[in-house]
């Protein structure tokens with residue numbers, strides 16, 4: 001069957017609709033070229049950029065950053081590890097495995113299974129959809145300012161993300177060999193441990209390390225609201241108009257993020273290759 | 276009550292299927308199927324695609340849950356809610372059309388896994404048996420190869436060795452040569468013939484008429500979820516009583 005060529009008018013419909021939406025969005029968010037590059041904007045930017053130089057590089061100051069920097073890395077790491085520990089069991093329950101469902105599951109068992117599945121998915125969705133920043137604010141309200149709130153926020157948010165990614169990794173394994181294990185008399189737990197996990201190990205490790213990388217950036221932002229680490233220093237520098245400290249802080253941040261990225265990529269490469 | 280090894284299970288068919296029904300949603304795929312398989316029998320099941328052959332085999336080890344009827348293996352009702360299905364499955368070897376080997380394990384690793392995890396054999400014993408069974412299917416020199424390094428026929432023979440290493444009392448074969456290139460089919464069939472001669476009880480879904488004539492004690496023709504006719508291979512293949520059987524045989528030969 002020959003494809004009908006869309007008429008020019010129809011072809012223009014979607015692009016124009018998109019333009020309208022963009023224009024509307026720009027208007028409501030007060031996007032203005034003038035605001036950024038106009039005289040006033042230019043002056044503000046100039047003051048800020050000028051203030052960055054010369055950066056604060058006194059040994060005392062730099063030495064004082066070591067603690068917060070380590071704290072940020074610790075927050076990101078703990079968030080990823082605790083998050084993974086919460087995500088793993090939830091993902092195992094929240095995974096769909098056609099044909100693996102316990103042959104005996106009938107009646108109330110089937111209902112219990114469906115309920116567990118729905119609950120696990122629901123918990124993961126809530127943990128993931130609420131932004132880490134909002135989690136941080138809630139935990140700060142609960143346990144006070146400081147890195148502990150940051151760790152909790154990162155843990156919950158990481159658990160939500162990892163849970164979803166884990167269950168996807170588990171679902172994407174080749175189920176055929178797993179079925180053969182089941183046919184040989186291996187029970188549900190054994191099927192997961194010996195059939196599914198070994199095949200998913202690569203992706204599982206990968207996404208966990210990637211989550212750590214994301215957490216280091218997130219840990220920084222959480223500092224702005226008082227959850228400790230280097231972010232809190234950046235917030236402080238901004239508030240006190242100590243722009244000369246900003247450049248140093250940003251450089252340290254860049255260094256940290258790069259280091260973590262490299263490290264995690266290296267670990268990932270090694271582990272995944274050795275599997 | 277039968278013992279775990281079925282030796283004390285004396286008389287009667289090793290597999291007994293009564294009024295088996297299976298529905299997927301509203302669709303009735305098996306309609307009142309009865310079948311008895313005696314120890315040492317080789318039953319070949321054939322029929323058009325979609326007639327319910329795979330579903331029948333998969334009900335025997337309850338990979339599919341029967342909707343109605345009863346299935347017995349060595350005096351244990353397979354589909355009784357109180358039956359520990361994994362104990363039943365230990366006694367049933369199954370070989371699939373698609374081999375179903377773990378890609379990250381070698382031939383030996385694949386044969387070891389269920390022995391270790393289900394039968395709790397020691398590493399040494401499981402290895403000895405794995406090598407023995409791989410030897411038996413003609414792969415003594417391929418034990419350390421990964422599935423990707425083996426031909427389809429070799430992979431299927433690994434799958435057979437894997438099933439045999441569990442000392443099954445019954446073997447189920449579901450179109451195990453259908454996914455193979457023609458030149459690889461023979462090696463797999465030869466292994467199965469050997470098994471049949473050794474007295475293994477086998478339920479074999481296949482369209483390999485030569486194999487069926489040579490080793491089957493019985494041929495069963497299914498269509499539309501029912502057993503249309505059964506008898507010795509000669510009876511069913513050379514003198515089919517039913518129109519549908521004649522049609523089907525006319526198509527595949």
Ligand SMILES: Nc1ncnc2c1ncn2[C@@H]1O[C@H](COP(=O)(O)OP(=O)(O)O)[C@@H](O)[C@H]1O
Nearest residue numbers: 299300304322323324325326327328329330331
């Ligand atoms: N898991 C399933 N869900 C729904 N329908 C199925 C399922 N498995 C098999 N069927 C249907 O049951 C019928 C019999 O299938 P099957 O036993 O695989 O036939 P055969 O092995 O003889 O080709 C087919 O119509 C098939 O579509």
Ligand SMILES: [Mg+2]
Nearest residue numbers: 328329330450
């Ligand atoms: Mg089939």
